[in-house]
Each structure stands twice: as structure tokens, then as C-alpha cells.
Amino acid sequence: xxGINLAHLGSGLxxxxxxxxxGVGVGLLVGKALEGMARQPEMAGKLQVAMFxxxxxxxxxxxxxxxxxxxxxxx
Amino acid sequence: xxxxxxNLMFWTAVSFLILVLLLGRYxxxxxxxxxxxxxxxxxxxxxxxxxxxxxxERLLREYEEKLAEAxxxxxxxxxxxxxxGENLRAEIMQKSEEEAKRMIAKAEEQINRDVDQAIKELxxxxxxxxxxxxxxxxxxxxxxxxxxxxxxxxxxxxxxx
Amino acid sequence: MQQIFNEFNLRPESQGGHGERIFEVINxxxxxxxxxxxxxxxxxxxxxxxxxxxxxxxxxxxxxxxxGHGRGLVARGLKxxxxxxxxxxxxxxxxxxxxxxxxxxxxxxxxxxxxxxFNNLLGLIPAGFSAGSNLSVxxxxxxxxxxVIIYTGIKNQGPLRYWVNLAPGGLxxxxxxxxxxxxxxxxxxxxxxxxVRLFANLLAGHIVIFSMLTLMFLFGLWLAPVxxxxxxxxxxxxxxxxxxxAYIFTILxxxxxxQALHPEH
Numbered sequence: 491x492x493g494i495n496l497a498h499l500g501s502g503l504x505x506x507x508x509x510x511x512x513g514v515g516v517g518l519l520v521g522k523a524l525e526g527m528a529r530q531p532e533m534a535g536k537l538q539v540a541m542f543x544x545x546x547x548x549x550x551x552x553x554x555x556x557x558x559x560x561x562x563x564x565x
Numbered sequence: 566x567x568x569x570x571x572n573l574m575f576w577t578a579v580s581f582l583i584l585v586l587l588l589g590r591y592x593x594x595x596x597x598x599x600x601x602x603x604x605x606x607x608x609x610x611x612x613x614x615x616x617x618x619x620x621x622e623r624l625l626r627e628y629e630e631k632l633a634e635a636x637x638x639x640x641x642x643x644x645x646x647x648x649x650g651e652n653l654r655a656e657i658m659q660k661s662e663e664e665a666k667r668m669i670a671k672a673e674e675q676i677n678r679d680v681d682q683a684i685k686e687l688x689x690x691x692x693x694x695x696x697x698x699x700x701x702x703x704x705x706x707x708x709x710x711x712x713x714x715x716x717x718x719x720x721x722x723x724x725x726x
Numbered sequence: 727m728q729q730i731f732n733e734f735n736l737r738p739e740s741q742g743g744h745g746e747r748i749f750e751v752i753n754x755x756x757x758x759x760x761x762x763x764x765x766x767x768x769x770x771x772x773x774x775x776x777x778x779x780x781x782x783x784x785x786x787x788x789x790x791x792x793x794g795h796g797r798g799l800v801a802r803g804l805k806x807x808x809x810x811x812x813x814x815x816x817x818x819x820x821x822x823x824x825x826x827x828x829x830x831x832x833x834x835x836x837x838x839x840x841x842x843x844f845n846n847l848l849g850l851i852p853a854g855f856s857a858g859s860n861l862s863v864x865x866x867x868x869x870x871x872x873x874v875i876i877y878t879g880i881k882n883q884g885p886l887r888y889w890v891n892l893a894p895g896g897l898x899x900x901x902x903x904x905x906x907x908x909x910x911x912x913x914x915x916x917x918x919x920x921x922v923r924l925f926a927n928l929l930a931g932h933i934v935i936f937s938m939l940t941l942m943f944l945f946g947l948w949l950a951p952v953x954x955x956x957x958x959x960x961x962x963x964x965x966x967x968x969x970x971x972a973y974i975f976t977i978l979x980x981x982x983x984x985q986a987l988h989p990e991h
Contacts, residue, residue, distance in 0.1 A: 539818070539822070542970075542973070542974060543977060549923070550922065550923040553923050553930070554922060560929070571769040572769040572773070572776065573775055573860060573862040573866075574862050574866045575770055576772065576779060577863045580780055581838075582870075585833050585837035588786075588833050589833030591791060592791055592833075593833060593836055595795055596790060596793055596812050597816065597832075
């Protein structure tokens with residue numbers, strides 16, 4: 491097949507593997523946060539804010555790999 | 566996408582800074598003031614409602630107190646009237662009792678007096694009668710003055726009956 | 727696929743030499759021609775990202791101005807929505823993280839929030855373009871955030887103490903040789919992650935929508951219902967993301983500002 495480019499392969503691998511960890515992380519984070527909210531509903535607001543910040547930080551790791559993927563793809 | 570664009574950076578900085586300046590000067594202040602004034606107004610009206618409720622409660626308590634007072638007063642009046650009537654009754658009864666006693670005493674006195682009078686009269690009568698009788702019997706004029714002793718003796722004998 | 731990326735490419739040659747167009751109608755090339763003829767030291771040519779940025783700034787200011795200059799205390803409709811968002815920014819982002827001393831940061835943080843929010847939302851209207859899906863824009867915003875963070879830290883803790891306080895105290899002395907570079911890199915990585923997060927979120931959302939629609943043409947029109955449904959669902963999710971990213975950008979800015987305001991001893 492013509493046009494197969496290792497950079498494309500790398501791009502796909504980058505986003506796929508890069509999304510793996512943050513996906514698990516976000517899942518754990520939200521699960522724990524929900525557990526905490528269920529246990530202490532009066533703390534739900536604070537937990538939610540902390541949860542979103544945590545999600546953002548975990549998610550940004552996936553987004554770094556997304557940027558790498560784009561860089562590789564458009565190469 | 567990932568490369569650097571000088572014009573984009575320049576325009577981002579310019580438009581963002583202008584937006585921040587405008588918002589800081591004209592945008593946020595009136596909005597915050599409106600929100601603050603609304604909050605104040607809501608708090609004030611809540612406080613007003615609370616005050617009105619407290620006032621109403623106070624008035625209710627006052628009225629209840631007044632009502633209880635009036636009731637107690639009425640009770641007092643009734644009791645007073647009752648005791649007054651009782652006193653009056655007792656007084657009247659006492660008075661009438663006294664009157665009766667007095668009348669009885671008076672009657673007794675009168676009776677005593679009448680009895681005394683009658684005895685006296687009787688005595689006088691007896692004296693004259695006995696003198697008459699004696700004079701008739703002994704046919705001798707007894708001098709009342711000289712035979713007082715005798716008469717008394719006789720009379721005491723009569724009084725024994 | 728390359729066409730999808732070209733859609734987000736702002737290089738002049740990617741437009742096929744026809745010049746920049748906004749909403750596929752207005753051609754910006756004459757204006758740019760005039761700007762280039764001025765020979766300014768920096769490049770100030772405009773393209774659709776710049777125009778969308780202006781638009782979002784204007785819309786944000788207009789809506790807030792409208793919300794703040796009404797008669798009566800009872801708001802409804804759009805005004806009410808703006809008030810709710812403003813209240814959210816003021817109470818849950820600024821005052822929650824910065825305390826009462828953070829009042830003076832309200833214009834900066836609130837401006838960031840509304841600028842990013844309307845940038846994201848304007849990118850979602852058809853034929854619109856999200857300026858945030860370009861790294862230069864988000865990097866500029868994040869760079870300004872970094873400047874404000876360092877300025878706040880220096881102003882509140884003194885020029886020397888701020889840099890000393892970067893690393894937590896109470897560690898063995900040799901560890902500081904390691905700690906200071908790490909803390910310095912972490913300080914720089916804050917705005918970097920802010921910029922990349924915003925940019926990548928917006929770009930990813932748009933690319934996914936475009937890809938879903940492209941599937942329709944790749945595999946034939948029988949796939950149209952599926953790809954349209956998925957694209958619509960992702961579009962709805964993108965509206966949520968638009969708010970979410972504005973929120974995350976501003977709350978992280980507030981958190982960093984709060985760290986600079988009240989350092990841990």
C-alpha cells in the first residue's frame with residue numbers, strides 16, 4: 491500500500507496510548523468523587539469543584555498526546 | 566494550528582486587554598451593584614417580614630394579656646359582690662338577731678317590771694287589806710307607823726306563796 | 727482528512743490563494759493588503775480568527791453591559807442568564823479561590839471567562855471559527871495569566887521572597903538544588919497546560935464533528951442518519967465543553983493566583 495507513513499502510525503498510537511491512562515484516571519477520580527458526594531451530600535459543591543479541577547489536570551495529559559498526534563499526523 | 570502566528574498573538578492580547586479594561590470600568594460594576602442591591606432588598610424585605618411577624622406576635626400577646634386581665638377583673642368584681650352580699654346578709658341577720666334579743670330583753674324587762682308593779686300593788690293592797698282585816702279582827706286601830714315590823718313579817722309570809 | 731486540517735490552518739497559502747473569508751462571504755484580503763502596505767514592525771494582518779475574536783469580545787461586553795444597565799431589579803431571560811453566569815464567576819471562582827481580597831482580580835478573571843466562553847460559543851455557530859482552536863491565541867492568554875501570576879506573587883510577597891517561596895520550606899538543604907528547577911518548570915508548565923488544554927479541547931471537538939460528517943461522504947450517503955446523529959450529539963457535548971473549558975481555564979487561573987496571593991509556608 492502506497493502512502494503508509496510511520497508518522498501516521500505513530501500519531502494513532504500516540505493518541506490511543508495517551509488516552510488510556512487519563513481515561514482510567516478520570517474514571518477513578520469521578521468514581522471516588524461520587525462516592526464522597528454520596529457519603530457527604532453537604533460537601534457535594536466543594537467536591538465537584540475539586541473533581542473538575544482533577545479531571546482537567548488528568549485530561550490535559552491526554553490532550554498533550556493529542557497535540558503530539560496532530561503534530562505527527564500533519565508532518 | 567501549532568505554529569506561531571504573530572498577528573494572532575497581537576490581536577488576542579489587544580482584544581483581550583481591551584475587553585478586560587472595558588469590563589472592569591463599565592461592565593462588572595453596575596452588574597455587581599444590581600446584584601448587591603437586589604440582595605440588600607431581599608434581605609431587607611425578609612427582615613421587614615420578620616419584624617412584622619414579631620410585631621404581630623407581640624400584639625397578640627398583649628391582647629391576650631389584656632383579655633386575661635379583664636377576665637381576672639371580672640372575676641374579682643363577682644367575688645367582691647358575692648362577699649359584699651354575704652357581709653350584708655350576715656350584718657342584717659346579726660342586726661335582726663340583736664333586735665330580737667333586744668326586744669326579748671325589753672319584753673322580759675317589761676314583764677319583770679309589770680310583775681314588780683303587780684307585786685308592789687298587790688303588796689300595798691295586801692297591806693291595806695291586812696290592816697283592814699287586822700283592824701277588823703283585833704278591832705283595834707293599828708298604827709301603820711308603829712307596826713311596820715309586824716306588817717313586814719306578814720308580807721314576807723305572803724310573798725312566800 | 728487533510729482538508730479538515732486545512733480548515734483550521736490559518737496560513738495564507740492554505741486558503742487557496744483567494745484570501746481570507748469570514749462566513750464565506752466577506753473577503754478580508756483588501757484590508758490585509760492595506761495593512762501590509764503600512765510596513766508596520768509587527769504583523770497585524772487580520773484573518774477570520776481575529777475577526778471572531780473581536781466579535782466574541784464585543785458580544786461579551788455588550789451582553790454584560792446590557793445586563794448591568796437595565797431598569798428595575800427583576801431580571802428575566804437573557805439578562806437573568808448573564809447575571810447567573812456573572813454571579814457564578816464572582817462567587818464560585820473568584821471569591822472561592824481568592825477570598826475577599828480577590829475583588830480586584832474580578833475584571834481579569836471574569837474577562838478571561840467571558841472572552842473564552844464567547845470564543846468557544848462563536849466557534850460552534852455554523853461557518854463560525856473558534857479562535858481558541860489555535861495555539862497562538864491560547865498561548866497568548868496563558869502567557870498573560872503567567873505574567874499576572876508572577877506580578878501578583880511579587881507584589882504580595884516581595885520580589886525576592888516570591889522566588890524563595892516557590893519551593894516549600896523545611897526540606898534538607900541539598901534538596902533545594904533539585905527543588906528550584908522543578909518548581910520553576912512547574913510554574914512554567916501551568917500556563918503551558920492551560921494553553922494546550924483549551925486549544926486541544928476546542929480543536930478536538932471540531933475535528934471530531936468534522937470527521938463524523940466526513941464519514942458520511944467517505945462511506946456513502948446511507949450512513950448519513952448515523953453520522954448526523956453522532957455529529958449532533960457531539961455538537962451538544964461541545965456546547966457543554968465550551969462552558970467547561972472556560973470554567974476550567976478561569977478556575978485554574980484563580981487557583982494559581984490564590985497560590986501566589988497566599989503562599990504555603
